[in-house]
Amino acid sequence: MILAKALMPSDGLQLICSIALIVLGIAMFLTVYRILRGPSLPDRVVALDLLAYFATGAICIYSIQFGRSSLLIVAVVMALILFLGTAAFAYYIEKRANP
Amino acid sequence: MNMSELLTAFLLIVGSGFCMIAGIGVLRMPDLFTRMQASAKAGTLGVGCIVLGVATNFQDLKVAAEASLIIAFLFLTAPIASHLIARAAYFAVDTKNRRLEHDELAGCYDPDTHTLASERPKDGVWVRRDVQEIDD
Secondary structure (H helix, E strand, O other), X not given: OOOOOOOOOOHHHHHHHHHHHHHHHHHHHXXXXXXXXXXXXXXHHHHHHHHHHHHHHHHHHHHHHOOOHHHHHHHHHHHHXXXXXXXXXXXXXXXXXXX | OOHHXXXXXXXXXXXXXXXXXXXXXXXXXXXXXXXXXXXXXXHHHHHHHHHHHHHHHHOOHHHHHHHHHHHHHHHHHHHHHHHHHHHHHHHOHHHHOOOOOOOOOOOOEXXXXXXXXXXXXXXXXXXXXXXXXXXX
């Protein structure tokens, strides 16, 4: 298997990638706090959805920082799968409300 | 840094800033539905900006196609997902008993089949049970 050649960004862009990853990490911590705290189940589902969005964004930033564009496939799959989990949670929450 | 890297850096900063706003909104907002607004709008916009930054960084047709695929999936599925969650949470047991500030949907849902009417039926058949209890 032939890996694509890494297109390394310049030092300034790498610094900005690190800053963006740190900011995304802080936002992830806030969201995880809401998952742990969240008073009801829909709150937790919304926060979990947002956490998956942040993970997609973090994969994209990683692919810039290491110059590997092949990592983007993971983000495509994640953007597809993420919807199914939320839809399933919504279906069962509504089922539980009116059995 | 040349021009395209400057554009990438700008998009990354803006995208992560919107993601941070979404995180703060989910943490600080008082209600489920306001939290959902912060999550759906700001989160989608932030991740969309980051993916656009990937497309401007690599300047390749394959990467641009994948990036537009990600943006299309996110922008198609995020409103549907938040609509489903909001609808389920409106019916859910643990948020049904909490009184909302404005409940403009009160009485517009059929309590058995969950069909939505645009206004309250005249004969009052579709009034939700908990609304009746609050009025009593």
